[in-house]
Amino acid sequence: MTVQLETAPKQLLHLVFGGELQDLEGIEFRDLKSLDIVGIFPNYAEALVAWRAASQKSVDNAAMRYFIVHMHRLLEPLAKAGQAPA
Numbered sequence: 001m002t003v004q005l006e007t008a009p010k011q012l013l014h015l016v017f018g019g020e021l022q023d024l025e026g027i028e029f030r031d032l033k034s035l036d037i038v039g040i041f042p043n044y045a046e047a048l049v050a051w052r053a054a055s056q057k058s059v060d061n062a063a064m065r066y067f068i069v070h071m072h073r074l075l076e077p078l079a080k081a082g083q084a085p086a
Contacts, residue, residue, distance in 0.1 A: 014042075016039055018055070
């Protein structure tokens with residue numbers, strides 16, 4: 001008989017933030033002090049829900065943009081390449 005242990009899904013942290021852009025074609029912000037940090041989420045699905053909600057609130061401001069940053073890729077860059085982190 002095989003016993004399977006339940007394991008919690010691996011945390012794949014995602015940061016959701018936004019701000020007004022200087023130029024609609026670029027990704028430079030007008031004022032770094034006024035960035036809206038929505039939060040850090042344990043997976044992409046939850047980050048996407050938060051991103052959509054934040055984006056919807058600023059739909060009337062064409063210069064306002066929100067982003068999802070895959071923090072887990074920054075924290076463990078070698079893991080993506082198939083190497084063990086140091």
